[in-house]
Amino acid sequence: MIVSNMNDRVALVTGASRGIGRAIAERLAAAGAEVAVHYNQDKAGAEETLERIGGRGFVIGAELGVPGDADAVVEQLAAGLSGRRLDVLVNNAAAPPAGPIGTDSVEAFDRLMAVNVRAPYFLIQRLLPVLADGGRIISVSSVATRMANPTQTSFAMTKGAVETMTRTLAQELGRRSITVNAVAPGATRTEANGAIFETPGLSELIVSHTALGRLGSGEDVAEVVAFLASPEARWITGQVVDASGGLHLGVG
Template identity: 85%
Template sequence: MALVTGASRGIGRAIAERLAAAGAEVAVHYHRDKAGAQETLARIDGRGFLVGAELGVPGDTSAVLDQLTPGLAGRRLDVLVNNAAASPAGPIGADTEEAFDRLMAVNVRAPYFLIQRLLAVLADGGRIVSVSSVATRMANPAQTSFAMTKGALETMTRTLAQEFGARGITVNAVAPGATRHQENAAVFEVPGLAELIVAQTALGRLGSAEDVAEVVAFLASPAAGWITGQVVDASGGLHLGVG
């Protein structure tokens, strides 16, 4: 059984589909987009159930656990994918304390305390995979606070990997780059943007949600049992070097 947060669309949906294709039942988490989550569940042939909860607010982990527990029906959770995230809030000059606090609450506090609460139901030998970003290794002034949250997520990944190793639980992160999917396709229609990104990507194209999902699925698989505490770049080599 896997739980994927933010699975109603985009990368989260692709991860849910890929894990289901590998045989997992998936708890499809969503916040506002219940219809999208229902579509995700339909796309995996109903192999799972919905978990509706806002993250980054008081009581969020209890809301998730209250819905997850009946679905587990006494079984253990094998895979947790922390995918849900708040979007970048812009450059420091335009940022606000409220937006900053929201980013930290959704992108850092929520996955941290979700892991804490789910340890009781997570199987020994289980997998925790968090979705980070190449923003942690790039200086993008438009994403400073966002990159800070993802840097915290990567630090959490390394330290929890050390702590949970005694139970055989691996903890890793995946760092996508520019990833086009149905929900953000309009962003890449800005004249010249896609071409600029592709020119700075070693593999010469934009990423897809499925590209990221493949890496997550590998880290969640038995084949990745000897990998822990790592951040796997899934950007196709964005800003890897001078072209």
């Protein structure tokens, strides 16, 4: 996948202290971008990400899904930008599935909505004044939106909202040549969630239902995000790009 030089561009990646977010930060930095590495609680992880990208950026610490979250991010970002524009926003941070409807709770549901929907929505709102014309907004969704998985109903609902937001904001922000897209990973193994895939038989089951015959990696998803963030993707907007390797496309 061709990604041209992103020197002199600044990207903010939420939830970049580990996992897919870290892989995205590393890929954007490899293309030349300076990266604002956001974290919730894992400051050490965020600092490790910054070290892994050669210090090309700065760290932002803020809990999402709570009052004042966008303000906290914007304040720290403004200090790091020092008057420059933001070129790329990657909404990656998310709360995990809260279980099937039978065991879900109002508190868990509200937390999912706050972190996965409200936080990226109002972060975009607050960052629009500093986002450069021709900039990029990329949100991480999930293949859960096209699969009927009863253990992820509320989680899938939040990602469905993100995909709707992507299409509508693409229409609204097109006049500024800002593209708005989403990337939908499937089963993606990272250093942060590797233990999950150690469950006997789980990896084999997922692989058997994946067209490309393996689990995904953070780097697989990061390549897609980097392309959408690049000048080459200037004519792509309002889209949800499946980055699952073809998980559950049909009968194997």
